[in-house]
Each structure stands twice: as structure tokens, then as C-alpha cells.
Amino acid sequence: xxxxxxxxxxxxxxxxxxxxxxxxxxxxxxxxxxxxxxxxxxxxxxxxxxxxxxxxxxxxxxxxxxxxxxxx
Numbered sequence: 001x002x003x004x005x006x007x008x009x010x011x012x013x014x015x016x017x018x019x020x021x022x023x024x025x026x027x028x029x030x031x032x033x034x035x036x037x038x039x040x041x042x043x044x045x046x047x048x049x050x051x052x053x054x055x056x057x058x059x060x061x062x063x064x065x066x067x068x069x070x071x072x
Contacts, residue, residue, distance in 0.1 A: 002009045
């Protein structure tokens with residue numbers, strides 16, 4: 001682990017820096033959520049946007065089905 005973080009074992013055992021807190025995106029405003037997503041690398045951003053696109057497409061199909069097909 002020391003090599004991975006470019007620290008000595010003593011620096012890891014006696015770490016006195018601040019460890020980042022867990023980020024929970026659910027409790028953020030939409031603007032803050034987008035700002036956090038923009039901090040990710042390009043590949044991770046694209047993955048998130050593809051997931052959102054897929055979910056929105058699924059919702060549109062479900063809404064269409066309920067409105068047009070289910071009533072038949």
C-alpha cells in the first residue's frame with residue numbers, strides 16, 4: 001500500500017492528513033450533482049450519462065405503453 005500511494009509505511013500508520021468524506025449525491029441539488037459528475041474522468045462521465053439515457057428511454061417506453069397499449 002505504501003508503494004501504491006507513494007508513502008512510507010510509517011506515514012500510512014501515522015497518517016495525520018484529512019481523509020475525504022464519502023460523497024452522497026442523492027442529497028445534492030441537480031446543479032451540484034452535475035458539478036460532481038463533471039469532476040470525473042471522461043470514461044466515467046460517459047458511463048453515467050449512458051446509464052441515465054437508458055433509464056430515460058425505458059421510462060418513455062413504459063409511459064408510452066401505459067398510455068397507448070395497456071388501455072386496449
